Amino acid sequence: MRILVLNSGSSSQKACLYEIGETLPKHPPACLWEGRIEWGGETAAIAVKNLKGIVQKEQVAVASREQAIRHLLSTLVSGEARAIASASDIDVVGHRVVHGGPHFEDPVVITPEVRSAIDSMSEFAPLHIRAELEGMKIVENLRAALLQVAVFDTGFHCQMPLSAAIYPGPYEWFEGGIRRYGFHGINHQYCAQRATQLLGKYQKPLKLVTCHLGNGCSVAAIQGSRSVDTTMGFTPLDGLMMGTRSGSVDPGILTFLMRQGQLNSQEIDKVLNEKSGLLGISGVSSDMRQILAGIKQGHKRAKLAFDIYVHRLRAAIGGMAAVLGGMDALVFTAGVGENSPEVRAEACSSLEFLGLRLDSEMNARPSLDQDISTADSRVRVLVIRAEEDWAIAAECWKLAHAATPVGTRN
Numbered sequence: 560m561r562i563l564v565l566n567s568g569s570s571s572q573k574a575c576l577y578e579i580g581e582t583l584p585k586h587p588p589a590c591l592w593e594g595r596i597e598w599g600g601e602t603a604a605i606a607v608k609n610l611k612g613i614v615q616k617e618q619v620a621v622a623s624r625e626q627a628i629r630h631l632l633s634t635l636v637s638g639e640a641r642a643i644a645s646a647s648d649i650d651v652v653g654h655r656v657v658h659g660g661p662h663f664e665d666p667v668v669i670t671p672e673v674r675s676a677i678d679s680m681s682e683f684a685p686l687h688i689r690a691e692l693e694g695m696k697i698v699e700n701l702r703a704a705l706l707q708v709a710v711f712d713t714g715f716h717c718q719m720p721l722s723a724a725i726y727p728g729p730y731e732w733f734e735g736g737i738r739r740y741g742f743h744g745i746n747h748q749y750c751a752q753r754a755t756q757l758l759g760k761y762q763k764p765l766k767l768v769t770c771h772l773g774n775g776c777s778v779a780a781i782q783g784s785r786s787v788d789t790t791m792g793f794t795p796l797d798g799l800m801m802g803t804r805s806g807s808v809d810p811g812i813l814t815f816l817m818r819q820g821q822l823n824s825q826e827i828d829k830v831l832n833e834k835s836g837l838l839g840i841s842g843v844s845s846d847m848r849q850i851l852a853g854i855k856q857g858h859k860r861a862k863l864a865f866d867i868y869v870h871r872l873r874a875a876i877g878g879m880a881a882v883l884g885g886m887d888a889l890v891f892t893a894g895v896g897e898n899s900p901e902v903r904a905e906a907c908s909s910l911e912f913l914g915l916r917l918d919s920e921m922n923a924r925p926s927l928d929q930d931i932s933t934a935d936s937r938v939r940v941l942v943i944r945a946e947e948d949w950a951i952a953a954e955c956w957k958l959a960h961a962a963t964p965v966g967t968r969n
């Protein structure tokens with residue numbers, strides 16, 4: 560079964576084609592084809608690669624996002640990096656949908672009704688939902704009968720206890736859909752499954768704290784494969800300090816700035832989402848690599864940004880461990896989590912009181928999906944590669960298998 564995954568982010572569009580046979584592999588297989596668009600105003604950088612390692616890169620003028628995505632998908636069937644003969648070789652298309660609102664928890668087959676329900680969630684995440692609906696339309700135009708599946712980034716957190724999910728404002732907020740939804744759920748769930756595989760010997764339900772540290776950052780508390788708390792909230796702005804996002808700030812700051820007439824609601828949105836976090840504090844960059852380089856050059860605000868980032872991360876991990884009443888394993892994943900020994904070491908150094916001991920050599924150069932704690936550490940520390948696209952493909956495979964009687968599969 561060939562499954563195409565479309566994953567649209569705020570600054571990029573990723574796509575991956577997987578081939579999965581009659582049994583679901585335990586580990587992510589290599590993609591038959593993968594492509595990425597980096598949006599850059601009037602042009603877009605498109606890069607694709609197939610299983611043979613053939614890479615094709617283009618800089619194209621963008622009249623519309625739709626046109627660029629159609630161009631990206633055309634490289635599946637034509638050009639040097641093509642992977643299949645025609646669109647009819649694709650069996651299922653999976654879409655990452657950033658917000659499932661109060662309605663969607665599990666992955667669903669996309670029908671006109673589902674699409675209009677997703678549309679009605681636009682107010683929660685306007686830019687993302689618009690891009691995701693656009694992707695569904697493009698696929699429909701590619702081949703109308705293609706099975707399409709939506710996998711929700713909020714779904715994993717849907718069953719959080721109400722004590723974690725409800726903000727302590729008036730109860731009417733909750734009745735009106737204002738609650739903690741949490742995000743990065745597809746990857747937090749994948750990491751919990753992978754950690755369970757890696758730590759196989761545990762008899763009791765595992766208590767895990769997973770740290771997704773990419774451009775966006777969130778921590779989740781997971782008990783027995785269920786999310787019981789997470790730092791992102793009603794929007795992906797809550798919680799940890801991120802690349803350009805502030806994470807949690809005192810809401811009184813916002814009403815103060817509004818009262819003073821310094822910022823209106825649109826400007827507040829822009830400041831908190833685009834001009835804060837590592838970038839806002841350092842003035843250098845939102846990219847942790849640049850922050851670390853800045854620190855080496857003695858840049859004081861880069862160091863301050865790093866310190867705030869780590870302080871908030873430690874506080875979140877400690878909070879999640881308290882929610883769980885302990886922690887069997889701490890997981891680091893996504894761009895910073897997988898690649899920055901500095902962040903992992905600093906975050907772990909304050910957790911030694913829990914009996915957590917990091918192996919500094921393994922931390923410096925972990926192979927992926929590895930335990931980097933010492934043999935006597937009471938808490939395991941894992942680095943797990945984020946495999947969001949694979950997790951989406953696996954969900955599509957399960958849904959398609961459930962929907963197709965044995966004997967009729969090709």
Ligand code: ADP
Nearest residue numbers: 772773774775845846847848893894895898899
């Ligand atoms: P996204 O949230 O967009 O999926 P990623 O998970 O790819 O983001 O993470 C991107 C971030 O990872 C970059 O902004 C950068 O800060 C960080 N990163 C990547 N490589 C390294 C590295 N070697 N050291 C530190 N940070 C890194």
